[in-house]
Amino acid sequence: MLKSxxxxxxxxxxxxxxxxxxxxxTSANCGSGFDCLGLAATIYNEFEFKFxxxxxxxxxxxxxxxxxxxNDEKNIVWQSARLLLDRAGTDTINGVEIHMNNRVPMxxxxxxxxxxIVAGLIGANAAIDNxxxxxxxxxxxxxxxxxxxxxxxxxxxxFTVSVVEKNQVQTFSFLPKIKLKLIVAVPDFPLSxxxxxxxxxxxxxxxxxxxxxxxxxxxxxxxxxxxEKFLPIAFDDALHQxxxxxxxxxxxxxxxxxxxxxxxxxxLSGAGPCLIAFSAANKKLENAIASEMVQTFKKFDVQSxxxxxxxxxxxAVVEAVS
Numbered sequence: 001m002l003k004s005x006x007x008x009x010x011x012x013x014x015x016x017x018x019x020x021x022x023x024x025x026t027s028a029n030c031g032s033g034f035d036c037l038g039l040a041a042t043i044y045n046e047f048e049f050k051f052x053x054x055x056x057x058x059x060x061x062x063x064x065x066x067x068x069x070x071n072d073e074k075n076i077v078w079q080s081a082r083l084l085l086d087r088a089g090t091d092t093i094n095g096v097e098i099h100m101n102n103r104v105p106m107x108x109x110x111x112x113x114x115x116x117i118v119a120g121l122i123g124a125n126a127a128i129d130n131x132x133x134x135x136x137x138x139x140x141x142x143x144x145x146x147x148x149x150x151x152x153x154x155x156x157x158x159f160t161v162s163v164v165e166k167n168q169v170q171t172f173s174f175l176p177k178i179k180l181k182l183i184v185a186v187p188d189f190p191l192s193x194x195x196x197x198x199x200x201x202x203x204x205x206x207x208x209x210x211x212x213x214x215x216x217x218x219x220x221x222x223x224x225x226x227x228e229k230f231l232p233i234a235f236d237d238a239l240h241q242x243x244x245x246x247x248x249x250x251x252x253x254x255x256x257x258x259x260x261x262x263x264x265x266x267x268l269s270g271a272g273p274c275l276i277a278f279s280a281a282n283k284k285l286e287n288a289i290a291s292e293m294v295q296t297f298k299k300f301d302v303q304s305x306x307x308x309x310x311x312x313x314x315x316a317v318v319e320a321v322s
Contacts, residue, residue, distance in 0.1 A: 026111030080120030107190030109270030157315030177226030235265030250300030
């Protein structure tokens with residue numbers, strides 16, 4: 001195995017095998033944890049890599065976004081893989097064949113771009129005998145994505161809290177003591193993160209900052225200690241969701257409907273437009289919340305579907321090397 005700091009030389013291309021990588025979808029912010037809290041969910045994109053000595057990029061995809069994903073060097077999966085290979089100092093891998101099976105909806109706030117970035121990094125790292133650590137992967141992914149709140153849970157799984165200090169990312173990953181189900185209402189329209197960022201104010205009132213600090217602190221404490229009774233207020237937010245309601249028709253009403261049906265909390269997933277409700281594990285309850293969210297969206301002429309997911313506990317994995 002290569003040691004950190006070594007430079008790859010004269011690697012044998014015949015030793016590079018087919019690499020399978022599975023990456024979970026993610027939800028950032030989780031309400032009060034704006035730009036620092038994220039989670040991984042049990043919906044996955046799968047990637048098959050074959051790295052090549054020749055300079056050739058072949059990309060195919062099925063599932064979500066298959067018709068719109070770039071199939072050349074511009075593809076973010078390959079660009080991410082290429083960055084890692086360059087950082088490792090190898091010049092013997094010059095091309096790739098990638099096949100994607102995408103289940104994470106694109107431009108919906110469920111971390112599809114983070115999944116692509118992490119997959120490229122993890123796949124390339126596996127091809128060079130895991131030269132880099134997971135913390136290295138986090139650093140590269142944050143560099144590409146611009147922030148760690150989706151890439152961190154995609155890498156580590158569970159809930160993650162991330163801090164960037166002097167260009168270094170520190171991430172704490174944990175599993176809650178509460179068994180949560182994630183009910184995701186997926187509207188039939190995309191929403192770009194850039195647009196969702198543009199509606200946010202450059203400054204916020206002190207009372208709103210305090211509001212979020214207290215809720216985010218309570219949310220982490222309640223999850224770690226298993227104190228379910230604190231969750232209904234801990235997910236509340238004053239920094240980003242109130243400004244984004246105009247981008248998602250019926251958002252406040254869907255929140256209210258989900259809570260009335262028994263949800264412990266409801267948040268905008270990432271920049272949206274997906275809305276995610278958190279509930280105790282109970283099939284009847286989960287289905288009732290999902291139905292109410294979809295039906296309420298209909299009242300605002302928004303067609304949507306519902307996903308009922310669990311918290312992913314592993315993050316990205318290399319499933320097979322053959």
